[in-house]
Amino acid sequence: MTRTRTRNRTIGALGALALGGLIALPGLVPPTAEAAPIAAVNPVTLGERANSGFLVFVRGDVQLGPSSDEAEGTIAAGGDLRFHQAYNVAAGRPPASTFRSPGDDADTYLYVGGRVSWGASSSALSIHNGGYVKIAGGDFDVLHKNPNSTEIVRPGETSPDASPRIFNDRIAQPAASVADTTGAPDFDAAFARYTELSSGFGQCTPSNELLDGPGENALPVPRPIDRHVSQVYLDLIPGRTNVVTMTGAELANIDQIGFLNGQRATRDTPVLINIVGGDFEGPIPRQGWDASQAPYVLFNFPDASRVHVTANTAELNGTLYAPAARVAWQATQNISGNVIAAEFVHGLDRAAGLAGHSRELHELPFDAELSCDENTGRLTLVKEVLGSDEDPRSWTLTGTAADGETISGSTGDPAVTGAEVPAGQHVLEESGGPADVDDYVVGGWMCGPRGEEGSLVMEGGVVTVPPGGDIVCTIVNTYAPPTPEPTPTPTPEPGPSPTPGPTETPEPSPTPGPTETPEPAPTPTPPVTPTPTPTEPEPTEPEPTTPGPTTPGPAPETNAPETTEPETTAPETTAPETTAPETSAPETTAPETSAPAPGSTEPETPAPAPATPSPGPGGVAGTGVDPWPLAGLAAILLAAGLGFALRRRPSTHD
Structure with missing residues (x-):
């Protein structure tokens, strides 16, 4: 909790703290009734020496000691006296004057309005600076050890050095003076x-x-x-x-x-x-x-x-x-x-x-x-409004004193302007206000002497009006309506929708060849057909069968060495295995059917013409010519070339 210091010399205890409720500054429960001035x-x-000048002034009994030193001043007891040790009275410099009975030569430094409790006392009580002793209750004897001393002892005691005793070794006080209490307080x-x-x-x-x-x-x-x-x-x-x-x-x-x-x-x-x-x-x-x-x-x-x-x-x-x-x-x-x-x-x-x-x-x-001597002050309550033209008189201001006395009214009303109130604490409150009062931010009470800048009153709105003070307390409300939120577009509440039936799965349209994401076949480079040298084929090697115009089959079998060499050197794009129908031909083209006539092409699903013609698996790039007859011819020429090459290889047996 923030605490604000207010100078006492201006408004006393302004800014009283509230701690678990109202606590009267500075920490006193407020008086239950207004004190008389x-x-x-x-x-x-x-103003009249009611104590007769005594330093210690006690209505009843006084006990001196044990384990105490002395009194540098005078002592007056309206009751009895007991002492339990050697104790000095009026020690040090001469004390303030007290009273003297008629005929006394000195002021009284020890007064006992009752008796000395001899049975409850011990040791010696010494009176310094030549003061007298007065004992109103009697029951004592006075002895003089020498012309300049006085010893007061219990009745019947004969020794001036007896204990207990009260003595003065500087002046001789008559026994009658000890008993004379004329002029006592x-x-x-x-x-x-x-x-x-x-x-x-x-x-x-x-x-x-x-x-x-x-x-x-x-x-x-x-x-x-x-x-x-x-x-x-x-x-x-x-x-x-x-x-x-x-x-x-x-x-x-x-x-x-x-x-x-x-x-x-x-x-x-x-x-x-x-x-x-x-x-x-x-x-x-x-x-x-x-x-x-x-x-x-x-x-x-x-x-x-x-x-x-x-x-x-x-x-x-x-x-x-x-x-x-x-x-x-x-x-x-x-x-x-x-x-x-x-x-x-x-x-x-x-x-x-x-x-x-x-x-x-x-x-x-x-x-x-x-x-x-001043137990009233004046209190003024003021209301101010910022950010709005609302009339400050819409609010009611109240101040309640510790004894319950209350002032209440709107700002400017005589009831809350310079009102005479009990000095002390007042609890300040406001109530009422316009219909949109919740849109106003309430500031703290600011209080101070009239004509001076106010200081913030602490939590609880408690202000102290000092005796004779003239305090003005102001509370400010600031209009701060909430920022309107954008009006959201209303979302129509959906009505009951019919439960949709199962959605039919559309049968996929046959994907035309060119629109498949094909692996683009490299554009076959027409092989340079070497001019074969006519060589008689060896009788052990069968002549390759010329493939018909149907879908080409696998190349004729040759010995393993002969077939691996051309596979490593021949372009894979021309080998029948790499251009098998599985990679491009749809399932609708059945190779088992009777082969078409040479030069004819397999029926294909027409595809939309691309902007730029691109080769597809169904024809030579850009021509639309069926590649299979060409592939068969290339295979025949390749086989013939291989056979010729094998015949011309030198024999290792010679």
Whole structure:
């Protein structure tokens, strides 16, 4: 399937891919209901320090360790606290300010809205940079190892070095201050708003496609991502919230996600990544942006109750926003951003057999405002016809939004011209047309911002109208009637034919001699008759019998030597054997009948006279004279000559 790249900054996710049905670009099932507009807001502070400046802000319980490093920022738990190792809070540079109760000399760096689970804890939890600790649930004692230290231990413990304990070795905090939680954040109010925002942001119309490369010619990645993908990229739209939505399964199939070459997330170009589809378990892909951009990236889990980030994940350069979920960061990398969760575990779960070491929580709080304050756009549907004068209004054009809202009408109708529609995906269709509608070739939908050249919409006719966008979609039909085939001459259907009787075999006409394909007899050269010297014949040799005028018979027998010599020298055409009647005479001439008178010829079937007379077996060439008397005379003369020659041959007996 051909895929066409459309620049996000012009029409958002134009060109959504259809893969096995309509898939909401970029890979999100369309919202079941239109999201309420969300004005620009920092989803962590809510514009009023709803989190009181804490880096890790958890509505319920927090567990620190085992096998984790530290938090470079501050931690606030609305529930209980457990720790299973030596763990540092507010380590590194001084963190962002939080709150102070009246009379306090320092900000609070660790807040526990419930109790410390001493029985489930071990080792020592260290508070750095001179911060205070607040424990709302009581059940603790405060000791001072020296004037500049504070040790918080289980009730009844007398040793400041006891384990488990929470201590600060830079400032002495009074026991009354530890129990005073005046000015503490309102967890219930904050998380009510967080949950609402998380769900609302999850409904935001995606504005960015996932692309297959970091360059300007990158193409959209087919969705859903149901196989391993090494890298995907975002083409950021400056000056607005860039929204990307994918399922948890897709996120786990990606190795790295980044921005196009040279692009950066900033305070006015923040990035919202929605991870939908319920609970999430798996690794977080590497990010192509560094930690300096983390304050402008938020990973939102709007419908998860459990987010379990496993080992072999990458550092999360952004805020992990899952206000309704129990988050377990059991990865071997850092989180560089806020953690907003219903519950939080920082460390590997040894009971689950996980190995490795969970790293740090870096103090890079979210510092941008997100919005999806425009949830409508405008859509115009246009019909054009080429190669015909057919009225384009013969067709009905329809656009159907993800929530089922439909616009429908003919080109030019107000219903499909600048119609206000929900932002998001719309399925485009046409119907109707003239009677010969099948003779029109339907082109693809071409969509783009009003006044700009459109781009081809992908298979399925799905276009995304971005919030506030004004999109014009045109479909062109070209008249292309089939070429008429030549009218064939009708073949008459044969009626029943009478069964023909047997065809009589014509009796062949006698083939006249000259018309047979005869072997042309050589024209007999009249032999030169030598003048015989009269010689008395030897009495032992009988005189040759003069043949009668009938059909000549064989020559008189002679001794073998005498007969072979003349056969080799005499022309074969004059020998009686070679001119036997079988070669030319038809069966109708019977040699047994009485011989005709000399000089007469055998009756022949007359033949048509050829243009040029040619010899035939019935006469001397060109004369029509019967050759048989001449042949007999020639035989007599030949025999006489042979006899004379034999008489004159010298005798070998003398």
